[in-house]
Each structure stands twice: as structure tokens, then as C-alpha cells.
Amino acid sequence: MIRDHDRIYTDRGHERRRIMxxxxxxxxxxxxxxxxxxxxxxxxxxGIKQTEHAFLFGCGGFDFIKYVMEGxxxxxxxxxxxxxxxxxxxxxxxxxxxxTEEGKPEKEKLLKTAQYLKDxxxxxxxxxxxxxxxxxxxxxxxxNAVIMEKQLERIDREVTGFKGVIDIxxxxxxxxxxxxxxxxxxxxxxxxxxxGRVGLVKEVFDKAHECNPEATLLINDFNTSINYEILIDxxxxxxxxxxxxxxQSHQHQGYWGREKLEEVLDRYSHFGLPIxxxxxxxxxxxxxxxxxxxxxxxxxxxxxxxxxxxxxxxxEVEEMYRILFAHPLVEAITTWDFRDGAWLNAPSGFVRKDxxxxxxxxxxxxxxxxxxxxxxxxxTDADGYAEIDAFKGDYRIVLNDTETEAEFVDDNEQTVVLG
Amino acid sequence: MIRDHDRIYTDRGHERRRIMxxxxxxxxxxxxxxxxxxxxxxxxxxGIKQTEHAFLFGCGGFDFIKYVMEGxxxxxxxxxxxxxxxxxxxxxxxxxxxxTEEGKPEKEKLLKTAQYLKDxxxxxxxxxxxxxxxxxxxxxxxxNAVIMEKQLERIDREVTGFKGVIDIxxxxxxxxxxxxxxxxxxxxxxxxxxxGRVGLVKEVFDKAHECNPEATLLINDFNTSINYEILIDxxxxxxxxxxxxxxQSHQHQGYWGREKLEEVLDRYSHFGLPIxxxxxxxxxxxxxxxxxxxxxxxxxxxxxxxxxxxxxxxxEVEEMYRILFAHPLVEAITTWDFRDGAWLNAPSGFVRKDxxxxxxxxxxxxxxxxxxxxxxxxxTDADGYAEIDAFKGDYRIVLNDTETEAEFVDDNEQTVVLG
Numbered sequence: 001m002i003r004d005h006d007r008i009y010t011d012r013g014h015e016r017r018r019i020m021x022x023x024x025x026x027x028x029x030x031x032x033x034x035x036x037x038x039x040x041x042x043x044x045x046x047g048i049k050q051t052e053h054a055f056l057f058g059c060g061g062f063d064f065i066k067y068v069m070e071g072x073x074x075x076x077x078x079x080x081x082x083x084x085x086x087x088x089x090x091x092x093x094x095x096x097x098x099x100t101e102e103g104k105p106e107k108e109k110l111l112k113t114a115q116y117l118k119d120x121x122x123x124x125x126x127x128x129x130x131x132x133x134x135x136x137x138x139x140x141x142x143x144n145a146v147i148m149e150k151q152l153e154r155i156d157r158e159v160t161g162f163k164g165v166i167d168i169x170x171x172x173x174x175x176x177x178x179x180x181x182x183x184x185x186x187x188x189x190x191x192x193x194x195x196g197r198v199g200l201v202k203e204v205f206d207k208a209h210e211c212n213p214e215a216t217l218l219i220n221d222f223n224t225s226i227n228y229e230i231l232i233d234x235x236x237x238x239x240x241x242x243x244x245x246x247x248q249s250h251q252h253q254g255y256w257g258r259e260k261l262e263e264v265l266d267r268y269s270h271f272g273l274p275i276x277x278x279x280x281x282x283x284x285x286x287x288x289x290x291x292x293x294x295x296x297x298x299x300x301x302x303x304x305x306x307x308x309x310x311x312x313x314x315x316e317v318e319e320m321y322r323i324l325f326a327h328p329l330v331e332a333i334t335t336w337d338f339r340d341g342a343w344l345n346a347p348s349g350f351v352r353k354d355x356x357x358x359x360x361x362x363x364x365x366x367x368x369x370x371x372x373x374x375x376x377x378x379x380t381d382a383d384g385y386a387e388i389d390a391f392k393g394d395y396r397i398v399l400n401d402t403e404t405e406a407e408f409v410d411d412n413e414q415t416v417v418l419g
Numbered sequence: 420m421i422r423d424h425d426r427i428y429t430d431r432g433h434e435r436r437r438i439m440x441x442x443x444x445x446x447x448x449x450x451x452x453x454x455x456x457x458x459x460x461x462x463x464x465x466g467i468k469q470t471e472h473a474f475l476f477g478c479g480g481f482d483f484i485k486y487v488m489e490g491x492x493x494x495x496x497x498x499x500x501x502x503x504x505x506x507x508x509x510x511x512x513x514x515x516x517x518x519t520e521e522g523k524p525e526k527e528k529l530l531k532t533a534q535y536l537k538d539x540x541x542x543x544x545x546x547x548x549x550x551x552x553x554x555x556x557x558x559x560x561x562x563n564a565v566i567m568e569k570q571l572e573r574i575d576r577e578v579t580g581f582k583g584v585i586d587i588x589x590x591x592x593x594x595x596x597x598x599x600x601x602x603x604x605x606x607x608x609x610x611x612x613x614x615g616r617v618g619l620v621k622e623v624f625d626k627a628h629e630c631n632p633e634a635t636l637l638i639n640d641f642n643t644s645i646n647y648e649i650l651i652d653x654x655x656x657x658x659x660x661x662x663x664x665x666x667q668s669h670q671h672q673g674y675w676g677r678e679k680l681e682e683v684l685d686r687y688s689h690f691g692l693p694i695x696x697x698x699x700x701x702x703x704x705x706x707x708x709x710x711x712x713x714x715x716x717x718x719x720x721x722x723x724x725x726x727x728x729x730x731x732x733x734x735e736v737e738e739m740y741r742i743l744f745a746h747p748l749v750e751a752i753t754t755w756d757f758r759d760g761a762w763l764n765a766p767s768g769f770v771r772k773d774x775x776x777x778x779x780x781x782x783x784x785x786x787x788x789x790x791x792x793x794x795x796x797x798x799t800d801a802d803g804y805a806e807i808d809a810f811k812g813d814y815r816i817v818l819n820d821t822e823t824e825a826e827f828v829d830d831n832e833q834t835v836v837l838g
Contacts, residue, residue, distance in 0.1 A: 234653010
């Protein structure tokens with residue numbers, strides 16, 4: 001039995017926790033506002049209007065390629081919806097597609113698309129530089145030494161060639177299974193078998209880091225077991241320059257739930273590195289049977305989105321994003337498909353096949369652009385100081401008809417000059 | 420249908436394989452025999468009599484402590500049987516027993532026993548320097564920094580203190596489970612949680628290596644899954660000075676069989692390091708039910724050795740030792756219990772509780788001291804050369820009434836001086 005004062009206490013505790021929860025994603029500090037001559041702007045009402053999140057709210061950006069290269073109307077509506085919510089896009093660099101014929105990489109369309117996204121304020125990640133799946137078949141005619149050489153040249157070409165436009169890379173994908181992947185022969189499994197997991201990880205990261213020392217370099221895996229923990233532990237002790245730990249969370253077989261999410265976060269927090277949820281899927285249709293081990297084995301003609309499924313998806317999106325956004329080390333969440341019917345033909349998007357927005361879209365937009373979004377006015381004191389309590393990100397700072405831009409990302413002392 | 424010539428071919432193939440199988444454990448070379456003045460011993464019949472294996476045929480040597488310290492008759496019979504077969508003993512350095520009270524290690528009895536074994540030509544391994552089980556409870560009153568300091572001091576004390584008598588150490592035991600071991604709180608799980616597996620492995624190995632750069636340093640685990648592979652991969656890439664990979668094989672729940680053995684050998688061969696089977700158990704009684712996860716949970720008052728069990732055990736010992744001895748990277752096999760009724764009260768020994776020898780004892784003795792043992796005579800040519808085809812180890816070289824000692828361990832050119 002809960003007595004009334006218990007309930008009140010509980011509610012208050014809950015509320016306090018909710019307020020505390022996102023502290024890692026906010027700045028709380030005194031900021032000084034001055035005019036161009038350095039005079040304090042005393043007793044002014046100053047508008048603090050967020051224009052972008054520091055947090056990376058991501059989604060697959062594959063559809064932008066078609067839009068940028070072909071400019072079809074259908075894609076305009078789609079990409080507009082995308083841009084209303086997200087600030088971080090994953091673009092495909094699967095070797096087998098990017099360089100179907102040796103020596104003829106499809107650089108132009110990727111560079112144009114990435115540049116388009118950058119101009120829209122979107123950060124872009126290239127995915128992936130080294131992976132055994134979707135790899136170039138022509139590599140297999142070479143011996144392992146040459147394959148390795150070509151892998152490193154490829155990393156140099158992409159990381160150097162896109163520097164300034166793409167500065168975030170999934171350097172290597174799914175290393176836990178890489179040397180024992182046995183569905184088909186491929187060049188990368190061959191070199192991973194020879195060099196060992198950590199040896200290969202080290203070489204590809206060292207090359208990527210050498211080509212762009214400022215880049216954010218990710219290791220990425222769907223395996224969240226102890227295997228991946230030990231792999232990362234080994235890599236870090238071997239000096240591999242990993243910037244962030246990538247965790248895939250394709251949940252075609254059902255939502256992980258709070259307990260598993262928190263358990264995974266807990267285990268991967270030990271390293272103290274930023275955590276990126278790199279490939280998230282929550283579906284709005286029937287759940288894929290649990291006996292399927294490789295998700296790619298589930299091939300269906302139709303996989304409809306249902307009203308009940310869409311309600312469930314929105315609820316799961318809310319809970320999952322709340323848990324992840326609240327975690328101090330999580331710095332990015334990327335949902336894999338923006339529109340239904342992409343990978344595996346699944347109802348995995350925020351919009352349906354006809355581009356109409358699902359409840360999950362509205363839910364996530366509300367979180368990102370309302371609840372976790374700062375749009376307020378502060379009053380400065382006699383010395384021009386005001387307390388800023390704001391989600392980390394970019395801001396327009398407005399005083400009457402003057403305005404400027406500011407970035408609030410940490411609790412360091414800061415002065416904003418207006419006019 | 421097998422036609423006769425097929426059968427012959429098959430039998431010959433089998434025979435050839437059997438002969439080839441142990442090549443890695445043999446030397447095949449020309450050796451020159453001279454007298455003390457350097458003159459060739461031409462046309463002489465020279466006895467090549469093996470006195471010891473280079474391969475480490477090991478067994479738990481815990482019983483030697485009682486024998487050496489108390490000298491009881493019961494132990495004389497036991498240790499004599501032991502010494503008839505083995506050349507490699509594991510002695511216990513469990514921190515919780517070795518140093519029950521802080522600052523009062525039981526060095527004397529271990530040093531005396533190790534020295535006794537060394538004098539008998541037996542190599543000794545200390546087991547283990549760092550482990551979460553059987554750890555000293557008094558460590559838990561310290562914070563993690565002090566625990567770590569005491570762990571490293573302990574390694575220094577033992578590795579330096581026993582140098583020359585014990586030069587082989589299980590440096591760290593069961594690291595895969597170490598940071599997630601949750602049966603009870605202990606000091607080592609605490610520091611492993613904090614430092615991570617590879618971080619802790621590196622520190623303890625670096626210390627052991629610093630204290631005795633010539634020592635053989637092992638990592639050891641019962642987990643033979645991909646976890647342990649990735650752990651070793653990470654450690655090697657992080658520069659951990661691992662001399663040999665230790666694999667436990669307690670088979671209370673049934674013999675692994677050829678397929679699993681070869682699969683494990685195959686996976687752990689990738690590192691190119693020597694492999695030691697460090698803790699082998701094959702029982703001669705009823706098999707422990709498969710649902711038991713931690714073998715220590717199987718507590719029984721009686722676990723009899725049976726005639727059928729003993730026949731099975733001897734067969735399994737033969738097959739397993741043949742497979743391991745044939746593998747080029749395997750350099751040691753240690754059976755855990757010499758006598759029945761030791762760990763878990765299991766019928767796991769080569770001798771029964773009354774010290775009588777089991778069929779497995781006779782089988783293993785036949786392999787080690789007959790089939791894999793060289794006792795032959797060679798005839799030198801005009802220049803004093805003879806072809807030596809012998810199992811690696813120590814030899815008495817006999818010509819009439821003169822003799823000398825020689826070590827045959829590699830295929831390098833060698834001269835043996837007689838008289």
C-alpha cells in the first residue's frame with residue numbers, strides 16, 4: 001500500500017531524477033554579456049535560442065545521395081522531414097559498392113552529398129572503412145599482403161579525400177565475428193585471420209588516425225557480449241586510437257528493454273570512452289522470430305507497419321532515447337533506417353513508405369526539438385552576468401534587434417559579445 | 420567396399436602419419452662423436468640412452484610437500500610412483516593459503532619441496548601468482564591501489580625468491596571470468612574490474628618478467644572460447660610478455676574427444692606461442708552431470724573409481740596425450756591430480772586412494788618411458804658421424820666403459836665428446 005505522503009515523496013524523487021538525468025547534456029554556468037566595446041550589458045533581457053544540439057542525433061542518410069544527385073521531388077519531402085529532426089547522417093562507404101571496379105571509386109556522389117549535408121549543418125559519418133561484408137570481390141585475386149596494402153590505401157584515400165567534410169568514421173565493423181565469418185570467402189576475413197583481430201584493428205586505426213588526427217574514429221559491433229568488451233580492452237591497451245565505442249542495436253527481434261540497455265551501458269562505460277549507438281532499429285510491425293541468428297537470413301516480401309506496432313515503436317523510441325540521452329558517456333544515437341522498407345524490407349523507419357510521419361517521428365521530434373531544446377530569455381545583472389541553464393549546442397543570442405551566435409558546450413567561463 | 424590394396428594403402432598412410440606425427444618432438448640429425456683430444460670415434464657402436472624428456476610431462480606435486488616436510492611412508496610410495504613417470508610438477512602458491520596471515524608467507528616448505536623436486540630432475544611450476552579464488556581475505560581491508568601494490572610485491576617476493584628453483588609460473592589464472600566473478604567479494608576481482616582484464620594482465624606479467632626475465636610465464640584459463648582468444652590477442656598486441664598459453668581441461672563432465680581437442684588446438688595455434696595443457700582431468704568413475712556450471716558446486720561424499728571407468732580413463736588418456744604430444748606447439752601436459760580423491764573427491768588420479776596404480780598410469784608410463792623414449796645404439800662412420808633419430812631430451816652417451824651426457828633438443832650440428 002502506498003500512503004499519500006509516500007506517493008508525493010516518490011513523485012518528487014522521480015521528478016528530481018528526471019531533472020538530474022540530463023545534467024551531462026547541459027551547461028549550467030554564469031555567462032558575461034558585453035557590447036562590442038567590452039561594456040557590460042547590465043539589466044538586459046537576452047534571448048537564448050538553441051539552433052543545434054551538441055549531441056549527435058543521427059539517422060541513415062543514404063536517401064540524400066539520390067536527392068542530391070537526382071533532385072527528385074519524392075526525396076525532397078523525405079529529406080525535409082529528416083532535416084527537421086536530425087543533425088548527424090551516416091553515409092555508405094561499403095567497399096564493394098563504392099569501388100565496384102578497382103581504381104574507380106564513386107567519390108563524386110558521396111562528396112557532393114556529404115557537402116550538401118554539411119552545408120545544412122549536419123555532421124556526416126562514413127561507414128565503414130574495413131568490413132568483411134559488402135566488400136570488394138576483386139580484392140580476392142590478391143594475396144594477403146597486397147589486400148592489406150590496398151585496405152590501408154583505401155583508408156588513406158577516403159579519410160584524406162573527405163577530410164573537412166567527413167571527420168567521423170566507422171573505421172572497422174564487426175571485428176568479433178570477422179576472422180570466423182564463414183558464410184562466404186572474402187578478402188577481409190582472410191587478413192583478419194592472419195593478423196588477428198587486435199592486430200588488424202590497430203593497423204586500420206593507425207592509418208586513419210595518421211590521415212586525419214582530428215577525426216572521430218569508431219570501432220563498431222553488433223556483438224555486445226563479453227567478447228567485444230575484451231576486444232576493446234585489448235585494443236586500448238595496445239594503443240589503438242579509438243575515439244568512441246560504437247554499439248549496434250538492431251532490434252528486429254524485439255526491444256532490448258531498460259534492463260539490457262542499462263546493463264550494456266554499464267559494461268561499456270568502464271572504458272571511460274564516449275559511446276555511440278550507431279545502428280539502432282525499432283520496428284513498427286511484427287517481431288522477427290528469435291531463432292534467426294543472422295538478421296540477413298530473414299527475407300520477406302511484405303513486412304507491414306501496423307497501428308499497434310507504430311504505437312509500440314513510439315513508446316520504445318521514447319524510453320530508449322531517454323535512457324541513452326541521460327547517460328553521461330553516450331554522445332550519439334543513430335537510427336539506421338529513416339523510411340520503412342529499407343534494410344530487410346522492415347517497418348523500421350520514422351516515416352512510412354509513402355513518407356508520412358509515424359508516431360515515433362513525432363515523439364522523437366518532440367524530445368529533440370522541444371523537451372531537450374532550450375529557447376529562453378535571461379536577465380543580466382549589473383555586471384552583465386546571467387545564469388545559463390541550457391542543453392549543450394549552438395545558440396542565437398538576441399538582444400532587441402542585435403544578435404550573435406554562441407556555442408554552449410561546457411562549464412568554462414564564457415563571454416558573449418553582442419553588437 | 421575396401422579392396423585389399425586400398426586397405427594396404429590406408430594402413431601404410433596411417434603408419435606414415437603415426438611416424439610423422441611426433442616429428443616435432445624429435446631430433447633428426449648427424450652428430451659427430453670424438454674423443455677428448457678431438458679425434459673422430461670412427462666405426463664405434465655408441466649407446467644413446469634417454470634419461471629425460473625435453474617435453475614437460477607434468478602432474479600436481481602437492482603431495483610432495485607432505486613427503487618432504489613430514490617424510491611419511493605412505494607418501495614415499497606415492498611420490499616414487501610419481502617420479503617414475505613425470506618430470507614436471509605444479510606446486511600451490513594460492514595466496515590465501517601461502518600467506519594466511521599478512522607478512523607470514525609459508526616460504527620454507529615450498530622452497531624445500533621445490534628444491535627436492537629440482538634435485539630429482541623435476542621442473543617446478545608455481546601456481547598461481549594472481550587469482551580471484553583462494554585469495555587472501557586480509558587484502559580486502561585495503562583500497563584498490565594498495566591491493567595492486569601488494570599484488571605486485573607478492574609477485575616480486577615469489578618470483579625473485581624462488582628464482583633458480585622455480586622458473587615457470589602461472590602468472591594469472593582465469594582472467595576471462597575475473598572481473599565478473601560474483602560468487603563472493605574478493606580483492607582481485609575488485610582490481611580487475613578497475614584496471615580491466617588486459618590492464619591487469621599487463622601489470623602482473625611485466626612485474627614477473629622484470630623479476631625473472633628468463634622465466635616461462637603463463638596465462639591460464641578454463642575458458643577456451645573466443646573470449647580467451649581475444650584476450651590473448653589483446654595482451655600480445657599490448658606487449659604482454661606471455662611465454663606460453665595455458666589451457667585447463669578438467670573433464671569431470673566427460674572427455675572432450677578428438678574433435679574438440681583439435682578444434683581448440685587449431686584456434687590457439689594462431690598465436691604461434693607454445694601451448695601448455697596445465698590442468699588436465701580425466702576421471703575413472705561416473706561422469707559429473709552436464710548441468711553443473713562451476714565444477715566446485717559438485718560436492719559428493721563418495722565418488723568411486725570403477726573398473727569400467729578405469730578402462731575408459733586409460734583409453735582417453737592415451738588418445739588425448741597422443742593428440743597433444745603430436746602437436747608441434749604443445750610443450751607441456753599436466754594432469755591435475757596424481758591420486759584419486761583430491762580435488763572434488765573425484766576418481767581423477769593415476770593411482771587409487773590406496774596408491775595402487777590404475778590402467779591409466781601404466782598406459783601413460785608406457786607412452787612416456789617406452790614408445791616416446793629413445794634407447795638405441797648407433798654406429799659411427801669413418802669420420803665419427805652417426806645419424807641420430809631421437810626424442811628431444813637428455814641422454815647418456817655410452818661407449819664401452821666411458822660415458823657422458825648430452826642434450827638433444829634441436830637439429831643444429833652437434834659434437835659429443837666421449838672420454
